[in-house]
Amino acid sequence: MTEQASAARSVTPPSWRVFHATGQPSAGAAPDLPQPPPWRVFSGSPLQSSPPDDAAAALRRLGTVQEGPQLREEEINAVNAAILLRRPLLVTGPPGVGKSTLAYLIARELGLGRVLPWSIVSRTTLRGGLYEYDAIGRAQAIAAWRAGEAREPGSEPASAPDLGDFLTLGPLGTALLAYGRPRVLLVDELDKSDIDLPNDLLHVLENGSYEIPELVRAGDTEVSVFTDDPQGRAVIESGRVECAEFPVVVITSNGEREFPAAFRRRCLPLEMRPPSREQLVSIVVSHLGRRPEGVDDLVEDFVTRLEGGGTQSVDQLLNAVQLTTAEGFEADGEGLQLLRMLLRDLSKGR
Structure with a gap:
């Protein structure tokens, strides 16, 4: 092998890597992602519409695109491994090092649309990340509907309030919808959560699915609900949500607490160091x-x-x-x- 060929080979990234940390979107179609391992294949349906983009948020976080990688080689490899294996990234490092920015870098470079940010505090619950149900609002709407029918006898009856109009999927719930390409979910500062939240996440992260009991009880075949995207709606069948492509999950932690071994087993660790x-x-x-x-x-x-x-x-x-x-x-x-x-x-x- 000539010296020139050897030098060219040394700068060519391995073929298994689709993310190179440049933040540079593909000029044509978004790059194909590697096939998942057999134990991380999901079959959710129905497929939802492509997610919106949020160029303004990416610009605030990343600025304009610059030449060259913005991460170290070992950090780039960890991200690619998480994408290949369909596992969450558990990103640690000192505050302000760029842990949450990583989610926006991945989304912009791979063309995965708007990042779904889920900011964690001590009161955050798993259900809040999955969905919110406005039971009081629905009860009031039903009461108003019934009162209107009672005042207008003989007129054509109005439709009863739709259950889906009072259900809004959270960031985690939206990320697990069936999309043709994975969404990017940012679980920011999980170490600030209640002690039970990491364990509560285990089932969802392992199975890529969840149920909405209110929809299951209603028995409707299809229900349109709101999502975490602006003006977004999604169709849910039989009250169950399952992803078609496991989302790219970036979980950040400032190291304020240790997570259970069962949770860490399901994540790939990435320790980010300060930039050079x-x-x-x-x-x-x-x-x-x-x-x-x-x-x-x-x-x-x-x-x-x-x-x-x-x-x-x-x-x-x-x-x-x-x-x-x-x-x-x-x-x-x-x-x-x-x-x-x-x-x-x-x-x-x-």
Whole structure:
């Protein structure tokens, strides 16, 4: 093998990888995803319409597309393994390192439409992620419908309120609908959840399906319900939802607690490290659309703080660069004090 051929081979990504962390959408059709293993094949129906895109959210999170990968090789491999094996990614790392941004990077590059964000707090429940049922609203609508019929005897009866108009699927419930291509679900900061939520997720993540008891009891063959997408609706058959393609699930954690072994067994771990100097400059350019004067000094200061054991967020660097590029701003005296405040160590709480 010639030296030139050897060099070309070294930069060619392995064929099993469909995600290269560039954030660059395909110029033509979205790339085909690898076939799932036999134990992760699902057969949900009916197939739903293609999900909407959300270019504005992707732009806020990622900025414009830049050349070159935005992740390290081992991080890219972990994402591709999760896509191939149809398993959730459990992403850990310090705050502000870009864990939740990863979901938007995957969605934009692979053309998977709008990310479904599910922000976790201590009061979050599995049912809230799957669906919400407005029982009171439906009871009031039925009472109003019956009252209207009683006031207008002999007229053509109005239709009773549709059960589906009072059911809204949550982010998790929407992600598990039957789509031709997987949705991207962002389960953000799962470590802030109630202690039972990770265990409650086990069945759903393993089986890729769930039931809505209110629809099962109603006995309707097909019901149209609202989804987590803006103005979105989906048809559910016999009260049961099953995916056709297991979603790309990105679960983030700041490491505030340990998860049960049974939950971790169903996930692929990915520990994200702070971006390199080159990646930080690329992030700044992608968000600002240019390389401002003095950005290298700010990046060097930011990296020095990280290497000194500080807890820093990339957002802090972006804010500092934006401030220094403001017309009339001077990075001395009070300006310098303000910059130090923006780049403060987040672990110290001040």
